[in-house]
Amino acid sequence: MAFCGICGTQMEEHARFCPKCGAPANSSPVAPPAPASAPAAGQNTLMGVLSYLSILCLIPLFTAKDDPFVRFHTGQGLTLFLAEVLVSILSNILWRVLPYGLLWRAVGYLYGILGLFFLVLAITGIVHALQGFQKPLPVLGGIVLLR
Incomplete structure (x- = not known):
């Protein structure tokens, strides 16, 4: 079984798009943005x-x-x-x-x-x-x- 690289939903092997988010099956996961660092104080x-x-x-x-x-x-x-x-x-x-x-x-x-x-x-x-x-x-x- 394959998993969506965007939302992590389980997909069928030959599916071209994620049934949940609609992302292409071969899309790579997108890293979430890093949290803004607060000042040292x-x-x-x-x-x-x-x-x-x-x-x-x-x-x-x-x-x-x-x-x-x-x-x-x-x-x-x-x-x-x-x-x-x-x-x-x-x-x-x-x-x-x-x-x-x-x-x-x-x-x-x-x-x-x-x-x-x-x-x-x-x-x-x-x-x-x-x-x-x-x-x-x-x-x-x-x-x-x-x-």
């Missing part, structure tokens, strides 16, 4: 994104610490998180020390501007993680906490 993209979400950067730090992609983004996210904490502490100290007035307002505005800056850095890091890149963050990317 495909499985750990979520961990890369979590690295830039404030305190959630600790989750990838402890769960996927052996993956170099996750480790890079965790280091960047941890640097960003610690910079946010440092700015928050410093602004809190300045608000308590400075008298209410113009300087107090200036510290508030500066804190708001830095908050927006940190938000832009976090979005930049998330986009890089989603695209599978290991690009350092602007300004803070040179500070390496994890190797």
Whole structure:
């Protein structure tokens, strides 16, 4: 008995066409297309994104610490998180020390501007993680906490 090279249906010996798919009996099998390869970071993209979400950067730090992609983004996210904490502490100290007035307002505005800056850095890091890149963050990317 012969089998169809396309669909694998059993055919009679002298059949010219497959009774199921209609392919010629002497047709060679067609290989299925190869699946598209995902980026190297495909499985750990979520961990890369979590690295830039404030305190959630600790989750990838402890769960996927052996993956170099996750480790890079965790280091960047941890640097960003610690910079946010440092700015928050410093602004809190300045608000308590400075008298209410113009300087107090200036510290508030500066804190708001830095908050927006940190938000832009976090979005930049998330986009890089989603695209599978290991690009350092602007300004803070040179500070390496994890190797």
